[in-house]
Amino acid sequence: MNNAVQLKAKDYKSAVKPIWCPGCGHFSVFNAITKAMAALAISKDDTVMISGIGCSSRLPAYVDSYGFHGVHGRGLAIAQGLKVARPDLTVMAMGGDGDGFSIGGNHFIHACRRNVNMTYIAMDNEVYGMTKGQASPTTPMDWDHSKLTPHGPGVRPFKPAALALASGAPWIGRAYSGNPNQMAKLIAQAVEFEGFSFLHVMSQCITFCPEQTDWKAIVHERGEPALTDADEAAKLFLHEDGFQTGLLYSERRATWPPESAVPQSEDALGQLAASFRV
């Protein structure tokens, strides 16, 4: 906790060099995370970045904090275990759309429902990049660039914000890799929020989805205060184009775990053992 000197965003970067392709949207997310950390003057020693597997999941090693790069799809489970065991830490989980919505889909909905006080940044490029360009749960139905699904996945893509809302997430925001300053502000808000904050980041993959450079023209800020009513948010998330950014929905909800009401005794172990005496 040697934060006597005000740290800059670059001070939160480790010496490890990112493996991302030139032009990858994840550089921008990385910059936004470190900017948010600097803005919050967050302690490097008390912050943990946790991820699963995929291009975006490489991010923890690039941040000069504690980190855990786990297995595919399970970053949220590791993060929740850590935060429940160590509520004193700031915990941020991150990963891609395949990691979070496909193999890790069950953890995503239950993390929304459980509402542990942590932040989850899903870096969505609508493609499995690390395995060289297969369709993910957010890929458009007719995207036919993958040899695995040469006619397109033919399956309706997930709407991650709608899924998060239906699962009970109390804080839902969206950012775009082309606007790192707005993203940094949203990340800072997400970290400060008391509860599970889900930031959906449209983070382009120009290697496998060069058409995503068109996002620049489509993305628009919502520009209105966050919705606080779940009914209204449901309408928004079901009918929107998926490209509006900003803090979209926020409500206060009790976090988990609740404070224990069980009185503690110094000899609790002795008493537990004694309960087995005949």
Add this chain to the structure above:
Amino acid sequence: MSSTHLSIAITGAGGAGVISCGELLLQAWARLGGRGLLRKAYGPQIRGGESAALLKLTEDERYTAADHYHLLVALDWDNFSRFEDEIQLGPDTWVLCETGAEIPAAVLALQPHVLEVPMAELAKSAHPDGRVNMLALGLLGGLLGLPVDSLCQLAQQKLARKAEAYQDAAVASIRSGCAQSLDCELHPPALGDTGTWYLSGNQAAGLGALEAGIRFVAAYPITPASDVLEWMAGGLEQVAGQLVQAEDELAAINMTIGAAFGGVPAFTATSGPGLALMSESIGLAVASETPLTVFNVMRGGPSTGIPTKSEQSDLNIALHGLHGDAPHLVLAPLDIADCVFTTGWAVQLAQQLQTAAIVLSDQFIGQSTAVVSEPRRCAAIASAPAEPSAGGDYLRYKLTDSGISTVASPGDVDQRFTADGLEHNEKGTPSAKHSDHQQQLQKRQDKLEQFDYGEQWAALSGSGPVAIVSFGSSSAAAAEAAVQLSASGTPARTIALRLLAPLQTDALAQALAECERVVVVEQNHGAQLYRYLRGQMDFQQPLHSYAMAGPVPLNAKHIAQFVAEVSAV
């Protein structure tokens, strides 16, 4: 007149209360200084299926399942046929049942002594809400000479959360049962010292884990492991620990990894199918050197198999189920009381060696309850001296002589690192270089192989030209077989393995010195331990396999016969 043991089976439809009846009987018996085991047999249907409380009152604490019953108390005969394999009756068996109930022909064919008692009527006249299971408890208490007040008090204690009228009905039923005089001759074993404990293996494991420092549990329910987790939920609250009910086993194992990474000793419990789901991430714990304990209560497999009954068939997956070269710890408690020791030891070893420990219990010792002398505890393992770490240049996976590196946890000042399941260098930075891979593989193997596990790797007993090698719960039947063999002039020694991986091959070879023959005893179809041992070391003696699938418990007499037969060849 007393005998070495008295076996009593209480059977009835699921929900009829046979388990409660058996538990209260054994607790009252224990209060007098008696020893005994209560095995619980259930069908998969929770209410309306079949259940049996299988009691064995004994002189000592060498608890094997009974292979013959002196008394059968049938609260009803619904689905009794499902227990035909497990409850062996004979002409010397007393069968106590409801007056006028139709006794199955298969039971009558064995010509047991039949005692008909109007249990329903007696219960009803004792109290309008009288319970047949409590009436039967009273009858049994009378037969064994148990103090009626003790039975009533134990019943009230058990029913403390129920309405007063419910408790009154139980007490009235017990008193009515105790007051009956039955023409039945039973020979209970001698009583021993009081001051005993009464608990199940699953509870014992939970206690061992908490005493060894576990303060985080992630839980996903599965039979027959759920009761470890349920007991720990209550226990953890008392010691400021946390339990999370996870959405699946994949989450449970990864939550334990997260907590352990935070420096909080972490634990999960499961059974075969759950262990299979957890396997990928146990590999992550090995690679990232994150300590955790997975307590696996084995049941019949593969797949859903026989979920409510015992088998030792997860040895293969526990030993070999991880991908890549992933050395880890595998241990097995030898009996109910030993669940305290072995679980505590596993937790400490996992912490000390920064790896995953898989503990193999099973339904037999997990869900059976027993009267035991105060369980032995695992002494605290002295921590290896931490290698000093240069400030600001912390090497989480530093190569050391012992293979053990210092661990920092989030919050520690200037020791930041990213733990990784990717192969990495000493600092933790991902690396696909051959030299880093080779060094880290060697380090993770060295730390397990160079550690001094002491005398606890196995329980050794007896001497003689034949050695019976077992692991976990089959050790009780192996020990009983050795006693029978010694009594018939074929002295046998027993080696009950507590630490299965890394196998202590030198110590095992030494324990087999001057031994002419080895018989490997286990409760599975595939002779998993036998094959493992053959793969791990060269034996100087012939090695024989006695492997029997569950769910019928291993039978000491049959083991002794097998040993005698192979020795005679």
